Every structure is written in C-alpha cells, then in structure tokens.
Amino acid sequence: MPDLDARAERALVTEWRDLLARHAATACALDRELNDRHGLGMSEFEVLERLAESVGGGCAQLRVQELAGAVHLSQSALSRLIGRLEKDGLVERAMCDADRRGIFVSLTPAGRSRYDEARPTQREVLARTLTPLPADIG
Template identity: 60%
Template structure:
C-alpha cells in the first residue's frame, strides 16, 4: 500500500512539473510571438548571448544540443530559421569540418536585448509565485 502511495505521489509531482513547464512555455510564447519568436527560438538566442557576450564570438552548435531540449535535427532546423531571419550566422569549423559554429548577428543581439525583459517577465508570472513555496526553494 505504501509503495502505491509513493508511486502516486511521484506521478503527481511529475505531472505538476509537466504542467508548470507547459504553462511557462505558453506564457513565453505569448509574450514573444509579436516579435516573431517562440520560446525555443529565444532559448537559443539567450544561450548564444550568454556564451558569446561580445559581437563576433562563436559557439559550437554541439554545445547547444543538450541545453535547449530539442533533438539535434530540430535544433539544426531552428538555427536554419534563425539564420534565414538574419538573427544568427553559421560557419564551418576550420579545425573540424564536421563542426559548425553559430553566432549572433547584430540584428539577433538587438532582438535578444529587446525581448529579454519580456521573457523574464513571463518567467516571473509563471514561476515567480509557486503556491506554498518561496522562490528558490525546492
């Protein structure tokens, strides 16, 4: 009986996590949609801005794969769309022809800076006040 209660509690917690994730992604998507971005688009721009704080800095696409919660092929398609929109540039790694570098363009850096407060506000709305929990406690 205790095993069933533990399993049920674990399943309930998992469903709560999934619900918070879905709610947060929808909130971010709503906030960024007027700017032509979705949550995953922003996540890539945000990671590139953090990894490449200076104009011209580059990041290997491979370094983004485990951080954006997309498959490698979905990430490649997303980067292709961002490149088509002029927000990122891709170049082949000279040392390893299989590797691909990606960097923010000036347009991408400006858009990221413009929508960053919108994304952070969406996070705050969605995750800032967890019932019965202080922010930062788990």
C-alpha cells in the same frame, strides 16, 4: 530502489503531473508572448540567449553540437531552427577552421538587438509563471 507504498506513489505521480502542467503553462506563455511581442518562439529565444551568454573574445558563437545539448533539441530540429534564425538575419553559420565537420553559429548584431528586446518579456513570463504562490493562510 525500494518499493513505494501506495500513498507515496500517488504523491510522486501527483508531483510529476504538477511539474508537467507547470512546464506546459510556462512554455505556452513564453511561446505566445515572445511571438506576439518579438516574433520569436521559446526555442528561438533560448538559442539567442545561449549565444549571447557565450561571448568569448568578443564573439558570441557556439558549435551546433553544444547548442543542441543546451537547448534540448535534436540536431535536425535545431538545424531547422537555426535556418529560420539565419533567414531572419539573427544568426550566421560558419565552418570550424580546426574541424571542417564542425559548424559554428554566431549571433549577428540584429540577433543581439532582438535578444536584448525580448529578454525582459521572457523574464516577466518566467517570474509570473514560476514564482511560487504564497501558501494559503487559515
């Protein structure tokens, strides 16, 4: 990779910091509003959404390994999160018949309902925090 001149390097670092700030603001807004309105954290919502999107053959389920990569959580963090969702009746875990080492996570009817209720809130926050601001005129 070629060396960047000082101006290009500053611009790159500024862009990186802006991206981090935008991510943090969006994540905080999602956590606050999803929790206040629906009792869900951002990561919990993301798991429910990935399961809702995985419907195949009428069953919304994914292997834990697939979920971990999709929601960018470690196996242990995801396992704890799934445990909380399971305790709340929003998901169920089951052993994979083809591979006893694999575990499937399935969306329950209550999980589908909570996801459907929370989805508009999540989309509202994303639209508010991620929509580009109009360029200053003048």
